[in-house]
Amino acid sequence: MAAPTGQKSEADRKHPVDEILPPFKMFTSGLQHVAAMYAGVVAPPMIVGPACGLSPTETAFLVGASLFTAGLATLLQTLGFWKVGAKLPFVNGVSFAGVTPIIAIAKEHSPHDALPVIFGAVIVAGVLGFLLAPYFSKLVRFFPPVVTGTVITLIGVSLLPVAFNWSQGGNEQAANYGSLKNIGMAAVTFLIVLVLRRVLRGFLQQIAILLGLIVGTLIAIPVGITDFSVITKANLIGFPTPFHFGAPQFDVAAIVSMCIVMLVCMTESTADMLALGKIVDRPANERTIEGGLRADTLGSAISPLFNGFANSAFAQNIGLVAMTKVRSRFVVATSGGILVVLGLCPVAASVISLVPLPVLGGAGIVLFGSVAASGVQTLSTAAMEKGENSLIVAAALGVGLIPIAAPEFYHNFPKDMLVVLDSGISTGCLVAIVLNVAFNHFGRKNGDAEAAAPAPDPHALEDVPDIPQQPARGRLDDGETASSSAH
Numbered sequence: 181m182a183a184p185t186g187q188k189s190e191a192d193r194k195h196p197v198d199e200i201l202p203p204f205k206m207f208t209s210g211l212q213h214v215a216a217m218y219a220g221v222v223a224p225p226m227i228v229g230p231a232c233g234l235s236p237t238e239t240a241f242l243v244g245a246s247l248f249t250a251g252l253a254t255l256l257q258t259l260g261f262w263k264v265g266a267k268l269p270f271v272n273g274v275s276f277a278g279v280t281p282i283i284a285i286a287k288e289h290s291p292h293d294a295l296p297v298i299f300g301a302v303i304v305a306g307v308l309g310f311l312l313a314p315y316f317s318k319l320v321r322f323f324p325p326v327v328t329g330t331v332i333t334l335i336g337v338s339l340l341p342v343a344f345n346w347s348q349g350g351n352e353q354a355a356n357y358g359s360l361k362n363i364g365m366a367a368v369t370f371l372i373v374l375v376l377r378r379v380l381r382g383f384l385q386q387i388a389i390l391l392g393l394i395v396g397t398l399i400a401i402p403v404g405i406t407d408f409s410v411i412t413k414a415n416l417i418g419f420p421t422p423f424h425f426g427a428p429q430f431d432v433a434a435i436v437s438m439c440i441v442m443l444v445c446m447t448e449s450t451a452d453m454l455a456l457g458k459i460v461d462r463p464a465n466e467r468t469i470e471g472g473l474r475a476d477t478l479g480s481a482i483s484p485l486f487n488g489f490a491n492s493a494f495a496q497n498i499g500l501v502a503m504t505k506v507r508s509r510f511v512v513a514t515s516g517g518i519l520v521v522l523g524l525c526p527v528a529a530s531v532i533s534l535v536p537l538p539v540l541g542g543a544g545i546v547l548f549g550s551v552a553a554s555g556v557q558t559l560s561t562a563a564m565e566k567g568e569n570s571l572i573v574a575a576a577l578g579v580g581l582i583p584i585a586a587p588e589f590y591h592n593f594p595k596d597m598l599v600v601l602d603s604g605i606s607t608g609c610l611v612a613i614v615l616n617v618a619f620n621h622f623g624r625k626n627g628d629a630e631a632a633a634p635a636p637d638p639h640a641l642e643d644v645p646d647i648p649q650q651p652a653r654g655r656l657d658d659g660e661t662a663s664s665s666a667h
Contacts, residue, residue: 197267215393216497216547221246226243228282229242241418241487244522248420250274253491254516255513258512266472269506270453274489281437285434298484309443309481313473317467320466322617323450326573328451329555329559330555331608332558333556334577335451356405365403366541388503392542418524428484445480445490446473447610453493459501459502460507476491499549499550572619576609
């Protein structure tokens with residue numbers, strides 16, 4: 181039967197992920213994503229620069245390069261080509277997982293050789309990750325709701341300490357770190373965001389985070405925690421010259437270290453894609469994850485050409501998507517374009533950096549808390565009445581929270597192991613996967629497992645065709661409820 185006049189058929193209706201919004205809405209929503217992740221992009225190069233013996237001017241160049249390469253990686257992820265890109269609203273940026281091993285590599289080499297060795301290792305790790313993506317993506321079958329819900333919750337909880345650190349000022353060595361002024365500004369911004377979300381409607385409600393950051397920054401000016409010196413010192417144009425610090429060098433130890441980092445990044449990106457897929461109602465199947473991992477690793481392999489580091493998906497932006505309900509990947513592609521412009525125009529980048537960290541921290545508490553809330557929502561579909569699933573969640577959360585609750589817990593372990601152990605997301609994810617396989621598959625007889633599994637609901641899949649689903653071979657049904665398929 182033909183669709184009524186003026187109404188689009190189901191086949192013609194675009195999924196919200198593929199919608200192209202009006203230009204102004206596209207720009208402001210994209211700018212909001214940039215504001216949410218800006219500090220996360222610039223922090224690693226600001227840490228790595230001094231560790232490699234760079235001057236403040238060279239470190240600023242490294243920051244611009246990181247913004248530029250993050251923009252390129254985001255465009256690869258959202259727009260994609262061939263089999264590259266998840267085509268989900270993902271923001272990519274410099275991964276924190278690589279900071280510790282990069283500093284360790286820098287200590288083993290002279291300042292002149294440190295960055296070329298690091299860049300050479302990142303190139304090899306990126307190429308290896310690109311080749312492994314089709315095989316690594318098959319791990320999606322080991323991520324039923326009991327696993328994904330735990331990992332999404334850990335992503336949010338793991339990011340909250342970052343927001344708390346920003347709220348105190350961001351620099352533990354500063355005299356005003358944790359001052360009442362800093363924490364007060366974070367609290368004010370936190371309340372502003374909540375009020376704006378409550379009283380505004382429509383598009384203004386969707387950009388409540390951006391409005392909260394603007395209002396918080398304006399309030400911070402008379403308070404005296406807004407630094408305008410970054411604008412006066414910034415150049416108008418600054419292109420990240422290829423191999424500015426020298427041609428890449430290939431050191432075996434450094435390559436092994438960065439390959440481990442790449443595997444960690446791929447694990448976290450897989451969890452992030454599964455989380456975002458649920459939030460935008462387009463579940464990430466094996467093909468989506470393969471394309472997303474290819475974008476991550478290709479972006480990482482290209483980054484050193486422009487003096488950048490390994491890139492991965494930014495979990496904080498998942499919280500922004502969950503809160504604003506703006507699911508268009510073209511919005512995030514716009515943010516990728518903004519990042520490229522910021523990398524080419526240091527003055528423009530310095531305007532974004534005017535947002536004081538305490539203001540960003542107040543908004544970050546809401547953002548990152550939203551990610552954790554999404555994880556709890558996913559766990560509600562994971563048949564928690566089964567004792568094994570409750571135990572899986574308890575063990576994985578417990579192990580995943582160790583680096584957060586006790587940062588020095590693993591201080592006596594080999595440094596190479598810290599790449600994984602210091603990431604609560606990675607350790608919690610691995611524990612959840614192993615225990616799910618052990619308890620729901622090898623830990624019981626097949627008959628017992630089938631008896632314990634909930635009966636399928638014949639009506640659960642009636643409305644699913646509008647939403648791309650994971651292939652049947654790519655899922656583990658143990659630990660899922662009948663309704664989770666249509667989540």
